[in-house]
Amino acid sequence: MKRCDTTMLQIFSYGIPVLVLYGVYAYLYRGSPVDRPETVWRLIYNFGGLILAAWMLLSLYLSLRLMASGGFRDEVLSRMTFIKERDEREIMLTGVAVKKTFLTSLAILIFLFFLSCFHVSLSKLPPGETIDGKTRVLTLDISLNLIRDSGPQDPGATKHAVDIVSYEGLPITSTAVILLLILWQILSYNCAMRRLMREGNAT
C-alpha cells in the first residue's frame, strides 16, 4: 500500500472518534453560533465543520479508491473482514466460505426485492360505499419503481376507506438495508470460515 494511502486511512480512522465526540458535544450543547455569539463557540463550530467536510471528502476518495484499485481493495477489505489466506488450504476454505456468503446474500437480496415490490392493504369501507355488500377490501399491488416517486397516490374506489392493515414496501431506509447487508457479509463469511476451519473438512 502506498504511503499516502496509509496516511489517509489513518486520518479517516482517527477522524471517526473525533466526529463522534463532536456529534455528542453538539447534541449536548445544542444551539447555533448565532444564538451563542461567544468566540469560543464560533471557533468550535467552525473547526467541527472543517473536520466534517475534510472527513466526508476523504471517505468519498477512499471508497472510490476501493472500487478502482484491486491491490488497495484486497489489502484494506481483507483486513476489515478478517480474511486470512496463510496457505493453500485456507485459500480453498476462503473460496468455499465466500461462495456460501455470496449465495446467502443473493437469497436475502431476492427476498428484500420481493418485499420492496409488494404492497398489501386491508381497508374498511365507509357504510355508503360497500361493494357487493362487503365492507372490507383487500388491495394487492406489485410496483417496480426504479427511481424514487413522490407523486400523488392512486385515487381508487377506496379513497375514503380506512386502512386496517397496510404494507407498502420495506419499512426501513435504503441506508439501513445497505448497512445490514455489509454487516451480514462480514458476519456470514466469518461464521462460515470458522465452521469450515473447525470441521477441517472441505474436500
Next chain:
Amino acid sequence: MPKSSPRLKIVNRLRVFRAERRITQEELAKEIGVTRATIIAIEGGGYNPSLELAFRLARHFDADINELFSVEEDGK
C-alpha cells in the same frame, strides 16, 4: 448424465513419516510453509493437499510421493 466413476480415497502416511523422524506438526508446518491446522487436516484425511504441496512433503521426507500418498477406492 454421464456414469459417475467410483470415488477415490487418498490416504497418506504423513503421521508415520513424521513419527519416524520425530518431528512435531508445528515444526513440519514451519518447514513446509503451511499452518499447523493444514498438517492436522492432512493427517486426519480431512484435506487432500495440492500436487505441489504433496511433492513438497515427499521431498521433505526424501521419499517417493507414492510412499507418502496412495489411492484406494472409497468403501473398500
